[in-house]
Amino acid sequence: MSSVAAAIMGFAGGMVGGLLGVGGGVLFVPALVIFMDETQVRAEATSLLAIVPVALVAVWRQLGYGNVRVRDGLVIGALSPIGVGIGVVTSNSIPQRALELTFAALALVIAAQLVIRALRPRPDAQEESA
């Protein structure tokens, strides 16, 4: 029964991923921890494997809709391992709790900016805000 629940959460994670352009790990990881008794580390690693085909299928569809800037996506993807390295080193030198709270605050600031933009009269140009 718990594998059915995990599969349902998997479907929901894929839906969130396709809709919002994220991998779906936000739901895959808890599904694996809660329903399949994976440890946090194994759940995160296993979630990554699930994300690869999900993101591939979503990108294939989005390419068809003309919503992918391939070069930009590849530049971002190629450089992110540098960031991962910086992140891992930093996380071992700064208290985890301070990091969590800092990023939570950052996420809320970005959320507020998205809401402000969404509610503003439509700026059509490729403007760059400071």
Add this chain to the structure above:
Amino acid sequence: MASRTLKLAAIGTAGGAFSGLLGVGGGSVIVPLLIVWLGYGAREATGTSLMAIVVIAAVAVTLQAFYGNVDPPNAALVGIPAIGGALAGTALQQRIPERTISLLFAGLLVVVAGKLILS
């Protein structure tokens, strides 16, 4: 043009750092930065983010596999239904206004922030 490439590089690094620090997916950083910083439309931001995620997840899962942390049967258990979900999600996305996508994304960020605060 050069400053644009620098911004893309910064977004990639930030997305990676976020994942390396907290295990949060890079997409939750990449999408809003593309919108707020580079003026992407919400749909383009999500499509381009997914392109980056393919690369990021493929590299990361290869590394994790060396540590023996990956469980393929469980990945299939959530991943195969998720492919159906992704098809539904991308199709649905084409039918809703861009500002609705942005607002939904803001909701996702609030959930992420909540998880970090409560963890």
